Amino acid sequence: MRIGVCFLPESPWREAAGLWQRADELGAAHAWTYDHLVWGGLPDSPWYSTMPTLAAAALVTERIGLGTFVASPNFRHPALLAKDVVTLDDMSDGRLLLGLGAGGDLDSQILGATHTRGQRTRRFAELVPLLDRLLTEDHVDHDGEFFTTAGARGRPGCVQQPRVPFVIAANGPRSMALAAVHGQGWVTTGRQSGPPGAPADDPAAAAERVTSWWRGVAELAAQMDRLEAERGPGQERLRRYLAIDVHGPAVLTSHTYAEEQIAQAGELGFTDVVVHWPRPEAPYRGSVAVLEKLLG
Template sequence: MRIGVLVLPTDPFPAAVAQVRRLEGLGYHSLWTYDHLSWRRYRDRPWFAAVPWLTGMAGATSAIRLGTMVASPNFRHPVTFAKEAMTLDHISAGRLTLGIGAGGIGFDATVFGDGPLTPGRRVDRLAEFVEVLDVLLRQPETSHRGRHYAVDGAMMLPGCVQRPRLPLAVAAGGRRTLGLVARFADAWITDGSEAGERAVREQADILAAHCDAIGRDPAGIDRIILIGNTTERPLASLDAFADFVGRYAALGFTEVVFHHPRPDDPVWTDDPAIVDAIAETYLEPRSPIQPNMRL
């Protein structure tokens, strides 16, 4: 089981770099950040853009994988996003995973002055967004005309470092979005909702059925469980974490990602010492760290 950490893009950048370098040194496999313009209870606090933030982290590190958790079509177009992702794939020397979701109804959905879409229309838009991204990241030139996006001769040179394209990780919990995972994704992201393990089992069954319908082996899709947005507290102790990891490993999950505890956050209030305890128990430290470039 790989273990990753989600760090919010809200702290002063030098402090964030120091934190991320430490996580890499502890041996964590992946670093994720939320891709929003502003977010929930951080609406009136500093909040940096995900792609430039991850670009800075790519330059400050050399081994830890980087990912968006998750990007959405609420404020993105597939052409510009694909170009940014391809560029970051090069800057990070092939360490980027692009997490993508349908988008919510919060600040990102209304910042351009429009009202939020219904759930069904958000899934419709996501389906086209993922389909166009998939093609853009695979080939040097793309044209497309659909309900939500028009693309005329978009050039994507020199292409991704990772071939045939960088990995796409689709966040999905419903039947239609799980169908997108089966068709396009290299990884599936879920947080299980408050129903927890039972809901995730049901989602996994739906994903398996979609894969069977198109002749794809579901075992070839990585499974990422994000923890920290439900009432379950796997970071309360090492025993709680071990129990959680064991249960989700049995469900075929290949990676667990937790929110880094924050003393100034009302939800992620676990003792930050758990980050070191998990690393000492499960991970191999990396030393010395060789950043890609000097900041």
């Protein structure tokens, strides 16, 4: 099981640089940062840009994979995203992981656009194959429902060939099918299979919420099993990433609890887990010492 960390881009680089270096030194397999204009979980927090953050991280780390968690078509045009991807893959000497997802609607609303859930799904379905072409072909022409390119150049290509790995975020059937066709990895935050919410002072209800979440994760894993089986023989299996601390108690509050949760992910066929670098308060409150022990 590989363990990765995700940093919220809320700290100035003079503070964040050492954390990225520490993740690299501890032996984390990969490190990610959110790709949003603002995050609904901390709408009033300071918030820095993703691509410059990853560029800076590439220059202060040596071995750790670096990823977007996750880039979406809600404010990124695929031709511009492709150039950022090629540049970051070069700066990191082939360590970039491109997390891609349909995203929510907050980013697009900031830019003056509103998209329905169906439109976001179709935008994503158009983005992924077009981005594949932009990273592997030269002179790409495309006139789609949402995006247009005219003679977009694909030079230089990625350091990683034929292109950087796509890690596609998917919790629903259409996006999961997209991951099975175009992805080298699949990442999920899971979903609740029971009623949401649990009072903070009700341990039994909180425990049931976690159990319910794991039931949803198991359902998604089984669905991906079926999608991969449909691809036929000879296809390389997707790496499976689970964002393990998005729901329920923060994983890094206890080493025993963290080990139990990670083991459960492995039993469901996940190859990688992603935890958030511990913050001093919610969300993702936890202990760096727990993370150090997990990675040690």
